[in-house]
Each structure stands twice: as structure tokens, then as C-alpha cells.
Amino acid sequence: MSPLDDTSSRNRRSGTIRLDLKLIADMVEPGSRVLDIGCGDGALLDFLVHEKGVDGRGIELSMDGVHTCVSHGLSVIQGDAETDLKDYPSGAFDYVILSQTLQAMRAPRTVLEELVRIGDRAIVSFPNFGYWRIRMALLWLGRMPVTERLGYEWYETPNIHFCTIKDFTSLCDRLDITIDRSVILGRDNRPTRLASADGIANFFGEQGVFMLRRNGRQG
Amino acid sequence: MNASIPFRQPPGVAEAAGSVSEGTNRRVVLGADRPMRLDCGVELANFTVAYSTFGTLNADRSNAVMVCHALTGDHFVTDYHPVSGKPGWWSMLVGPGRPIDTNRYFVICSNVIGGCMGSIGPAETDPATGKPYGLGFPVITIADMVRAQKLLVDHLGIDKLFCVVGGSMGGMQVLQWAVSYPDHVFAALPIATAARHSAQNIAFHEVGRQAIMADPDWCGGDYLNQGMRPHRGLAVARMAAHITYLSEAALHRKFGRNLQNRQAVTYGFDADFQVESYLRHQGITFVDRFDANSYLYITRAMDYFDLAAEHGGVLANAFRYKDGPTPVRFCLTSFSSDWLFPTTESRAVVHALNAVAANVSFVEVATDKGHDAFLLDEPEFHQVVRGFLDGCAEHRGLTRRRAATA
Numbered sequence: 001m002s003p004l005d006d007t008s009s010r011n012r013r014s015g016t017i018r019l020d021l022k023l024i025a026d027m028v029e030p031g032s033r034v035l036d037i038g039c040g041d042g043a044l045l046d047f048l049v050h051e052k053g054v055d056g057r058g059i060e061l062s063m064d065g066v067h068t069c070v071s072h073g074l075s076v077i078q079g080d081a082e083t084d085l086k087d088y089p090s091g092a093f094d095y096v097i098l099s100q101t102l103q104a105m106r107a108p109r110t111v112l113e114e115l116v117r118i119g120d121r122a123i124v125s126f127p128n129f130g131y132w133r134i135r136m137a138l139l140w141l142g143r144m145p146v147t148e149r150l151g152y153e154w155y156e157t158p159n160i161h162f163c164t165i166k167d168f169t170s171l172c173d174r175l176d177i178t179i180d181r182s183v184i185l186g187r188d189n190r191p192t193r194l195a196s197a198d199g200i201a202n203f204f205g206e207q208g209v210f211m212l213r214r215n216g217r218q219g
Numbered sequence: 220m221n222a223s224i225p226f227r228q229p230p231g232v233a234e235a236a237g238s239v240s241e242g243t244n245r246r247v248v249l250g251a252d253r254p255m256r257l258d259c260g261v262e263l264a265n266f267t268v269a270y271s272t273f274g275t276l277n278a279d280r281s282n283a284v285m286v287c288h289a290l291t292g293d294h295f296v297t298d299y300h301p302v303s304g305k306p307g308w309w310s311m312l313v314g315p316g317r318p319i320d321t322n323r324y325f326v327i328c329s330n331v332i333g334g335c336m337g338s339i340g341p342a343e344t345d346p347a348t349g350k351p352y353g354l355g356f357p358v359i360t361i362a363d364m365v366r367a368q369k370l371l372v373d374h375l376g377i378d379k380l381f382c383v384v385g386g387s388m389g390g391m392q393v394l395q396w397a398v399s400y401p402d403h404v405f406a407a408l409p410i411a412t413a414a415r416h417s418a419q420n421i422a423f424h425e426v427g428r429q430a431i432m433a434d435p436d437w438c439g440g441d442y443l444n445q446g447m448r449p450h451r452g453l454a455v456a457r458m459a460a461h462i463t464y465l466s467e468a469a470l471h472r473k474f475g476r477n478l479q480n481r482q483a484v485t486y487g488f489d490a491d492f493q494v495e496s497y498l499r500h501q502g503i504t505f506v507d508r509f510d511a512n513s514y515l516y517i518t519r520a521m522d523y524f525d526l527a528a529e530h531g532g533v534l535a536n537a538f539r540y541k542d543g544p545t546p547v548r549f550c551l552t553s554f555s556s557d558w559l560f561p562t563t564e565s566r567a568v569v570h571a572l573n574a575v576a577a578n579v580s581f582v583e584v585a586t587d588k589g590h591d592a593f594l595l596d597e598p599e600f601h602q603v604v605r606g607f608l609d610g611c612a613e614h615r616g617l618t619r620r621r622a623a624t625a
Contacts, residue, residue, distance in 0.1 A: 033576075055578070057578065057579075063582075063583065063585060066581075066582050067582060067599055067603065070550065070580045070582050070603050070606050070607055070610075071602045071605070072606055072610070073606055073607065073610020073611070073613060074580075074610065075548065075550075075578050075579065075580045075610075076580055076581075077569055077573075077579060077580060078581050078582055078583055079566075079569070079581070084570070087570045087573040088573050088574070088576060089575070092576035093576070
């Protein structure tokens with residue numbers, strides 16, 4: 001199960017995937033080597049392998065997710081990104097994808113550093129805790145928000161390290177990670193015209209998708 | 220003395236080199252043109268390997284699956300066993316429409332060398348003396364077993380296996396295949412296994428071997444010439460080993476502390492408990508189909524297995540190939556209640572494969588059935604095998620044969 005409470009992220013028969021996943025897929029060059037961390041039921045991986053001809057691998061924590069993936073012929077290992085990423089050699093993949101999983105990591109900072117080490121590019125998406133509805137929920141209700149996309153009560157959520165878009169970009173800055181591209185999604189996973197580091201994006205964006213690389217690698 | 224191998228054919232019946240045969244219980248003479256050098260330095264020439272095949276080899280010979288059997292297994296993987304009369308040990312997994320689909324794949328399973336079901340082993344006759352080898356048989360390794368399988372595959376005219384699959388000792392052979400012959404294996408499916416035999420497992424094997432050697436009927440390994448069989452020692456070895464194949468939960472569910480055919484304990488040493496009776500049965504049926512010396516040789520082969528050792532102590536080095544990762548696609552499977560080959564052992568292989576960025580899948584199947592789960596009805600495990608093979612077949616360009624309308 002993904003840390004986000006999403007179901008049916010891919011319709012295998014029609015070959016379509018959720019809009020935010022499609023956005024990530026669009027950032028990936030056909031035929032490249034891709035590692036999808038927290039690949040869930042393999043929706044994105046399956047799309048990348050079959051529609052874009054990538055050499056795709058996955059890591060997934062949940063047994064159900066791994067079973068689904070491997071039973072569908074995807075190369076996925078049952079494992080924990082926080083302990084398993086260190087095994088991979090540097091530059092092993094063209095892209096490492098961390099979709100909607102960063103906020104469930106115990107050490108998101110270390111994971112980010114590993115992503116840009118083992119991938120020439122890292123694509124990271126996460127829910128923006130600075131989103132205005134979340135701010136309003138806290139401000140008016142004084143309670144941790146439970147929304148359609150963040151469908152957990154505070155005491156049972158796997159999401160332990162929420163951040164805002166501003167928090168994320170400032171961490172990237174501190175880790176000497178370059179943000180090559182960013183897309184801010186509003187409601188219904190639709191891309192907005194907002195720029196990433198922008199305070200307005202941080203207020204109106206429900207989630208952000210960022211393509212990263214270690215500073216010093218060629219852009 | 221031939222109770223365990225009643226189907227043995229005279230040497231003249233073994234097929235001629237160069238012929239491709241389908242069917243069960245075939246025998247072939249290998250190493251005729253060039254002897255096979257064993258790890259211990261001895262050379263084997265003109266040695267016999269027993270094997271079975273199922274399904275049809277396709278025109279470009281790309282659909283062959285080698286099934287490697289476990290410690291006490293044999294080549295009767297899915298047909299009826301000639302001694303026990305029971306279905307083959309992997310009938311649930313191998314067959315028409317099964318996860319290893321013989322409508323689609325050409326399945327080969329050979330009896331390992333050192334075995335006692337038709338392949339050369341300590342119970343076979345040494346041509347030099349005209350008597351059974353006994354302890355004169357050279358010590359063999361997992362790599363030796365795989366060398367013999369490679370010669371068999373060559374003999375069948377197959378350059379590249381589509382997949383090598385096996386559990387436990389069979390899984391060791393799968394790993395060895397992938398490491399020794401990366402150009403001749405497309406996919407590898409090692410199940411409930413390890414890249415080296417652990418100290419605990421060597422210890423269990425030693426208990427088994429000592430039980431056999433402590434039996435006076437073992438006669439220093441010369442029992443076949445003396446007209447004896449160390450039944451009791453072999454049965455005890457099997458009983459001890461069998462416990463390690465199960466889990467506490469499985470034993471408890473099956474037997475608990477239930478008594479066998481009685482209302483109260485007898486204050487004696489009869490098999491009061493069902494679990495005792497069960498183990499005795501396991502021991503007794505085993506001696507009918509297995510040779511004690513073979514048990515010594517094959518357990519030794521597992522003990523010596525250590526893939527990292529022959530690669531500078533670094534397991535990842537075993538999976539390097541021309542400055543890159545091995546081209547073999549891997550899928551490892553472990554079972555959560557297996558304490559003989561626990562998940563950590565499979566995970567160590569996965570980590571080594573990751574370290575070279577190889578293509579690897581890994582699934583731990585949740586079950587309380589212990590190590591034996593790979594031989595039992597575990598639908599999730601079977602789904603993983605089917606899914607992995609389907610995915611590999613897609614990459615290998617194997618077209619799906621139309622399913623039989625049965």
C-alpha cells in the first residue's frame with residue numbers, strides 16, 4: 001500500500017495511469033534504466049516498462065504490493081529503501097523515482113542523498129503540507145487534516161515526515177542538489193502554472209513533482 | 220540391495236550420445252569424449268546421469284527449464300515415482316497449465332551425481348573393481364552437480380536455458396548455474412536457499428551423518444558388499460533432518476501433543492505421541508528410497524557450498540559479468556517460517572545482486588509451514604513463479620502456446 005491512500009492507480013486494461021504518475025512517466029526517457037522506490041502495486045513501473053520500454057526495477061515494503069508486481073512479471077524486491085539503497089552502486093540507474101513516499105521515510109534527508117547518488121536523475125513527488133486546505137484545517141479546526149489524499153488519522157499514518165514545498169527546496173539547496181524541473185499540481189492532480197520555490201506554489205499546490213540531480217552532474 | 224533402485228537399467232540401455240529424448244527416466248552416459256574434472260581433482264569419465272523431460276523443446280530451443288532437485292529429491296519431478304508410487308515431488312508446480320507449464324516449456328530434471336536414483340553415485344558399480352564405489356566415490360560439490368547438468372544440457376543440444384529453478388539444495392544449484400554459466404541461463408529462480416551453507420545447517424548435517432556412521436550395519440561404508448543396509452542410522456538422520464524442514468507452528472498444528480492410538484501415555488518409550496509416530500514413518504519410508512552413502516555425499520556437497528568464498532569472499536563479485544552486472548534475471552523467494560534457510564539468507568543474495576545492479580526480484584512468502592513450504596500448496600508462491608516466468612518469457616520473446624481445451 002502506498003503511504004497515500006490511493007486505489008486503482010493504473011487501469012491495466014486501458015493502459016492509463018493516474019495523472020500525477022503520468023506526469024512522472026513523461027519525465028523519463030524511453031529505454032532508460034529506472035528504479036521505482038515504493039512502487040506499490042507497480043502501476044507506474046508497469047506503464048514505464050510496457051509503454052516506454054524502460055529497464056525497470058522496483059522496491060516495495062508491502063508484501064501484497066511485491067506479490068502483485070512480481071506476479072505480473074515486474075522486477076521488484078521486497079525491501080526497505082532506508083536500508084537497501086546503500087547496496088546499489090553509484091550511477092546504477094538513469095532515473096530513481098520516489099513517488100509519494102518521501103514523507104513516510106524515517107530519514108528523508110539520507111534517502112534524498114542516496115537517490116541522487118544511485119540515479120543520474122531523481123524524480124520525487126510528495127504532498128505539500130503548506131497547501132492552503134491543510135493550513136486552513138489546522139487554523140480553523142485545530143486538528144491534523146484528514147483529506148481524501150491523506151486519509152489517515154495522526155495516530156495511524158505511515159506519513160511521519162511531512163514537509164512543505166519550501167521546506168523541500170531548502171533541503172535540496174542545503175544538500176547541494178539541483179532541481180532541474182518542477183511541476184506543481186493543484187486539485188485532481190492537475191498541473192498548475194505555478195513556479196516551484198514560489199510562496200504562491202507553496203500555498204496553492206497540493207503536491208509537487210521535482211526532477212533532481214546532484215550538483216556537478218551535467219544538466 | 221536393489222530395493223531403492225529397482226528400475227535400474229543395464230548400462231547398454233543408456234541412450235547413445237547425441238540423441239535428444241523426451242520422456243521420463245532416461246539415462247545418458249556423459250564425459251565419454253572428455254572426462255569431467257571434479258572440484259576434488261578426480262576426473263569422471265563415462266558416467267551415467269538419469270533424467271526426465273516433460274513438454275516439447277521448441278524450434279529455436281529457447282524454452283528449456285532446468286529443474287534442480289533438493290537434497291533427497293530425484294528426477295521424478297512431476298510424474299509418478301517408481302518406488303513410492305506417489306506423484307512427483309513438484310507435481311503442484313510442474314505440469315500442463317501449472318506455474319511451470321509443460322504446455323509451454325520443455326522441462327528437464329536430472330538426478331544429481333552422487334545420488335542414488337540412476338545417476339552415478341556411491342551405490343553404483345566402480346568399473347575398476349566391479350564392486351559398488353562406497354566411500355571410494357570421490358567427494359562431489361554443488362558445482363560438480365551443475366557441471367554434470369551442463370553436459371546433459373549440451374547433450375540435449377540446448378545452448379541457453381530459459382530458466383533454472385529449484386529449492387533448498389536445488390536453489391544452490393540454481394545460484395551456481397547462474398554464476399558458472401551466465402551466458403547459458405536467461406533467468407534464475409532460487410527458492411528457500413542460500414549462497415552458503417550456514418554453520419547451524421552444517422551442524423545438523425553432521426548429526427545425520429554421525430547417525431548413519433554409528434549404525435553397525437554401515438560397515439565403514441562397505442555395507443553393499445557385506446549384504447547389509449544401515450536402515451536405522453539413515454532413518455534417524457532423516458528424522459532429525461525432517462524436523463528442520465518444518466516449523467514449530469506447523470508441527471503444533473499437525474500434531475500438538477496428541478497421543479497416537481491411545482488414551483493415556485504408557486510410561487515407556489513407545490511412540491506415545493503422534494509426532495513421534497510421524498517421524499518414525501518419515502524415517503522408515505525414506506530408507507526404502509535412499510542410499511545411506513549418497514546421503515553422506517550429498518549433505519557434504521551442501522556443506523561445502525559457499526559462492527562468496529570462490530570470489531574473494533565478496534558475494535557480489537560472483538554476480539559481476541564483463542565489468543557489469545550478470546545478464547541473468549533473478550527472482551528469489553523465501554518463506555517467513557523457514558528457519559533452515561531463513562529470509563536473511565535470500566536477502567543477502569538480493570543485496571549482492573543489487574550491489575552490481577543486476578535484475579532481481581525478491582518475495583518473502585508469509586506462511587507457517589517452514590522450509591517445506593516450497594513443496595506444498597502455497598498459492599501465493601505459485602503465483603510468483605508463474606508471474607516471474609511469464610514476465611521472463613515476454614522478455615525472451617517466447618510466444619504463448621494456445622492453452623489446451625481441457
